[in-house]
Amino acid sequence: LTSPERTRALLAAIAEGRVAVEVLNRQQAMALWRYPDKQLRSLAADVLGPPPPVDRGPLVAAYQASLQTEGDAVHGREVFQKQCAACHRLGDTGRALGPNLAAARSRGSAALLLGILDPNREVLPAFVAHTAVTTDGRVVTGVIAAESAGSVSLQLADGSQQLLARDSIESLTSTGRSLMPEGFERSIEPAAMADLLAFLMTAR
Numbered sequence: 001l002t003s004p005e006r007t008r009a010l011l012a013a014i015a016e017g018r019v020a021v022e023v024l025n026r027q028q029a030m031a032l033w034r035y036p037d038k039q040l041r042s043l044a045a046d047v048l049g050p051p052p053p054v055d056r057g058p059l060v061a062a063y064q065a066s067l068q069t070e071g072d073a074v075h076g077r078e079v080f081q082k083q084c085a086a087c088h089r090l091g092d093t094g095r096a097l098g099p100n101l102a103a104a105r106s107r108g109s110a111a112l113l114l115g116i117l118d119p120n121r122e123v124l125p126a127f128v129a130h131t132a133v134t135t136d137g138r139v140v141t142g143v144i145a146a147e148s149a150g151s152v153s154l155q156l157a158d159g160s161q162q163l164l165a166r167d168s169i170e171s172l173t174s175t176g177r178s179l180m181p182e183g184f185e186r187s188i189e190p191a192a193m194a195d196l197l198a199f200l201m202t203a204r
Contacts, residue, residue, distance in 0.1 A: 030181035056118035076199025
């Protein structure tokens with residue numbers, strides 16, 4: 001996805017059935033929907049379908065039942081490992097790319113649910129994603145991990161870091177959004193969400 005040409009080729013391959021759309025994780029799909037190139041954003045919407053709706057209010061309301069259900073924390077751990085551990089760490093599980101969930105749960109399960117389904121409603125400045133377009137056309141999106149007068153280090157959704165020299169950056173813009181993608185409702189049904197919340201609220 002760092003190369004517009006290869007991104008276009010990937011979308012064409014998915015459209016033609018030569019590559020399964022399932023090879024894309026949520027972060028990659030969201031990166032395509034938000035691609036800096038307008039034509040590629042439009043192509044992504046055609047091939048992958050429309051991005052998750054901006055107005056998350058109705059969705060959050062639909063998942064309120066998860067707060068009233070006694071979840072299974074054991075199954076919730078499995079949901080966490082599959083859906084969340086790539087970016088969040090809790091106890092001995094996961095990667096510390098996103099905010100600390102042990103601190104977040106002090107606000108209660110309703111706040112956790114809102115953060116999962118509507119991650120862009122409140123984004124801490126340290127976790128706002130930035131997109132860099134380099135002078136050779138590469139596109140890199142991540143959270144600024146470090147920066148100096150001569151370079152910027154972006155931490156990507158896969159946990160890796162990309163160090164970019166300032167003079168190689170054509171543009172560096174804030175997306176104003178979290179690196180965490182929207183659309184978890186497509187893979188976490190209300191019952192599984194109740195299990196996930198039970199794990200998040202009890203894990204140590």
